[in-house]
Amino acid sequence: MATSSSDIDETEEGLGFQPKFDAAGLVTCVATDAGSGDVLMVAHMNEEAIRRTIASGEAWYYSRSRKSLWRKGETSGHVQRVVEMRIDCDQDAIWIRVEQSGAACHTGRRSCFYRKVEAGEGGARLSFVDADRLFNPKAVYRK
Amino acid sequence: MATSSSDIDETEEGLGFQPKFDAAGLVTCVATDAGSGDVLMVAHMNEEAIRRTIASGEAWYYSRSRKSLWRKGETSGHVQRVVEMRIDCDQDAIWIRVEQSGAACHTGRRSCFYRKVEAGEGGARLSFVDADRLFNPKAVYRK
Numbered sequence: 593m594a595t596s597s598s599d600i601d602e603t604e605e606g607l608g609f610q611p612k613f614d615a616a617g618l619v620t621c622v623a624t625d626a627g628s629g630d631v632l633m634v635a636h637m638n639e640e641a642i643r644r645t646i647a648s649g650e651a652w653y654y655s656r657s658r659k660s661l662w663r664k665g666e667t668s669g670h671v672q673r674v675v676e677m678r679i680d681c682d683q684d685a686i687w688i689r690v691e692q693s694g695a696a697c698h699t700g701r702r703s704c705f706y707r708k709v710e711a712g713e714g715g716a717r718l719s720f721v722d723a724d725r726l727f728n729p730k731a732v733y734r735k
Numbered sequence: 736m737a738t739s740s741s742d743i744d745e746t747e748e749g750l751g752f753q754p755k756f757d758a759a760g761l762v763t764c765v766a767t768d769a770g771s772g773d774v775l776m777v778a779h780m781n782e783e784a785i786r787r788t789i790a791s792g793e794a795w796y797y798s799r800s801r802k803s804l805w806r807k808g809e810t811s812g813h814v815q816r817v818v819e820m821r822i823d824c825d826q827d828a829i830w831i832r833v834e835q836s837g838a839a840c841h842t843g844r845r846s847c848f849y850r851k852v853e854a855g856e857g858g859a860r861l862s863f864v865d866a867d868r869l870f871n872p873k874a875v876y877r878k
Contacts, residue, residue: 604842605842606861607850607860607861607862607863608860608861609852609858609859609860609861620763620777622765622774622777624767624772624774628772629767629771629772629773630772631765631767631774631821631830633823634763634765634823634828634830642859646852646854646859647854676851677851677852677853678774678848678849678850678851678852678864679848679850679852679861680776680777680847680848681840681841681842681844681847681849682847685777685847686852687774687777687848697824698824699747699748699824701824704823704824704825704828705821705822705823705830706821706824707750707821707822708819708820708821709752709789709820709821709822709829710820711789711790715752716752716785716789717750717751717752718749718750718751718752718822719750720750721821
């Protein structure tokens, strides 16, 4: 079915919250640090994760690898308190500004984005940046 | 094929740039304003868009709707100069900090995230925030 221009107007200019889920029922969610503005992580939410995030004020996600709903910090204690939630023009991406308790990344770093991409002679290379570990993942995630 | 723990180590702790493209050959890219830290947009890059972004220092994306490579600002003039590019732990998401010329959103707003999501009585609702238009999209995108 073709998308009419009034559908687009409603999506882009309306005040109805109508997330456009992909074929797997997910939207992309970017979490940034409410203080520094740094991107902490990029993950996915399904309808239930969005509902619980709004209701609780803490971030819930849907894990594609584990195929399950996931309260951020449920194992590590590193929860995200949501300061503000926004949605983009076409309503297929969500941005949350959060107060991150501890570290967002399962590797122990504050942010999942602890490596910089730079042009090199034989192609792009990575280098570590802001890569100090705030916790030891082996200690936190052991069963 | 199962992913071995040494593959994971290399992906998460190595310095090789090995983006993990999805079935459509894409990774998610988040662009933030290098000054304010605001998320400007969430889009996708394929291998060629990444290559051109690194080579030119300006953001290129892949448009899923138009099925084509796309230099940000090629129509509007609102280019993004890349200050820094990072990749996340599992190398399936890219974060670029950019100097945005003009506005990032095709609706004329500085950021695509110009609406806030808030809990309401009959479910979540949106409200406009930072939603001033910096340009008139009808004037910029007319042919």
